[in-house]
Amino acid sequence: GAGVSQSPRYKVAKRGQDVALRCDPISGHVSLFWYQQALGQGPEFLTYFQNEAQLDKSGLPSDRFFAERPEGSVSTLKIQRTQQEDSAVYLCASSLSGGAYDYGYTFGSGTRLTVV
Amino acid sequence: AQKITQTQPGMFVQEKEAVTLDCTYDTSDPSYGLFWYKQPSSGEMIFLIYQGSYDQQNATEGRYSLNFQKARKSANLVISASQLGDSAMYFCASNQAGTALIFGKGTTLSVSS
Numbered sequence: 001g002a003g004v005s006q007s008p009r010y011k012v013a014k015r016g017q018d019v020a021l022r023c024d025p026i027s028g029h030v031s032l033f034w035y036q037q038a039l040g041q042g043p044e045f046l047t048y049f050q051n052e053a054q055l056d057k058s059g060l061p062s063d064r065f066f067a068e069r070p071e072g073s074v075s076t077l078k079i080q081r082t083q084q085e086d087s088a089v090y091l092c093a094s095s096l097s098g099g100a101y102d103y104g105y106t107f108g109s110g111t112r113l114t115v116v
Numbered sequence: 117a118q119k120i121t122q123t124q125p126g127m128f129v130q131e132k133e134a135v136t137l138d139c140t141y142d143t144s145d146p147s148y149g150l151f152w153y154k155q156p157s158s159g160e161m162i163f164l165i166y167q168g169s170y171d172q173q174n175a176t177e178g179r180y181s182l183n184f185q186k187a188r189k190s191a192n193l194v195i196s197a198s199q200l201g202d203s204a205m206y207f208c209a210s211n212q213a214g215t216a217l218i219f220g221k222g223t224t225l226s227v228s229s
Contacts, residue, residue: 033216042122042207042219043161056216089159093217105151105217107161 002026004108006092012114013082021077021111025094029106032075034067035091037110043091049075082115089113118143120208120220128226129198136183137193137223139208148212150191152182155222156204164206167191198227 005024013019025032031050035043036059045059051072060067064083069075079086089110096104119142129135141150152164167175167182175182183192191210195202208220 035219040222042120042221045216045218048216055214091161093161105163110159112159 004094004106006108006111010112015115016081018080021090023075023092026106029094030097031095033093034077037089084115087115118210118218122208122220122223124223126224131229132197134196137206139191141189141210145212148210151209152193153207154204200227203227
């Protein structure tokens with residue numbers, strides 16, 4: 001596609017519910033990144049894929065968070081047993097390679113998750 | 117580990133004036149990239165400008181320029197001739213080979229007429 005597509009755009013979950021957030025990157029982009037952005041804050045890194053390999057998951061805040069990219073394209077971020085502190089915008093970005101000289105990062109519009 | 121520091125939570129400027137948004141960085145790798153993004157209230161992340169660590173010249177893109185001072189680990193964004201549409205949150209970010217973009221906490225810019 002022309003851009004990075006994220007769905008759903010908005011999600012309201014009851015505390016304790018599981019949610020799945022989808023990211024469809026630009027076709028051919030090798031690297032995919034997930035970020036969590038709380039209101040008024042900068043995006044915080046969650047995890048990073050190169051093709052289907054999850055190279056860095058150091059930013060995942062707890063074992064309730066899980067991400068996958070099984071075929072090296074679409075990625076899903078799953079949050080189990082959601083808590084109120086999980087309320088945030090979840091941003092996905094993709095890039096052609098993801099190295100230091102790759103400045104072609106494209107961000108999706110994000111999924112705004114509200115846990116009630 | 118990389119770290120980005122933006123010390124100005126908010127900046128105020130009048131239309132047509134220039135404004136500088138501060139950013140300092142800390143990185144362990146001699147090869148890195150520096151970025152500035154704009155995020156309006158709509159939430160989209162808009163790429164503004166990029167500077168590679170080995171670039172000799174400061175990057176410029178239209179009204180945006182990056183004042184890169186490597187020895188001071190500083191990468192300030194300069195916006196010339198501010199416009200009302202520049203009101204937004206601005207993020208400085210960096211990456212190294214094999215790592216994700218790491219962002220600062222951001223600066224909210226308000227442009228008044």
